[in-house]
Amino acid sequence: MTVKTILVVDDSPTDRHIITSILTRNGYQVGEAGSGEEGVAKTREMEPDLVLMDIVMPGMNGYQATRLLLRGDTTRHIPIILCTTKDQQTDKIWGLRQGAWDYITKPVVTAELLQKIARLD
Known part of the structure; x- marks a missing residue:
């Protein structure tokens, strides 16, 4: 899979x-x-090659949005990388258990982000 749209x-x-x-x-x-909520709707509309998902958001958090997308018929194949300030090992483990493909912490290091995306290609 070649990642073009994110x-x-x-x-x-x-x-x-x-x-x-x-x-x-x-x-x-x-x-x-x-x-x-907007992320779930736009993912369904755009069908991107990858979603970079924050965790801490008002309303539907990133864990909830990830679970919802991975249950959807048209979105379950789209990889999700959680991108968050939550840097504890338990946060990462929980995120991966929700179905995320990978996990990156903020502030984002360009080389690390691009490397994680390249692994999906």
């Missing part, structure tokens, strides 16, 4: 901007969503 789901406009800038500079087409 949806960034994060309630922080600053974090969305930083991550989107990194991705667009590296040739990816990027969509954005500002909440878990």
Whole structure:
């Protein structure tokens, strides 16, 4: 699978901007969503090759959105990388148990993010 389109789901406009800038500079087409609910809806609409999902968001959190997407007929095949400030090992284990393919902590290190995406290709 070649990753070309990525949806960034994060309630922080600053974090969305930083991550989107990194991705667009590296040739990816990027969509954005500002909440878990919007992320689920946009994933269904766009069917991106990858979703970068924050965890801590008001309303539907990233764990809930990940579970919902992985249960959907049209979205279950889309890999999700959790991208969050939650840096405890238990957070990572829980995120991977929810079905996420990988986990990255903020602040995002460009090389680490691109390496994780490249592993999906």
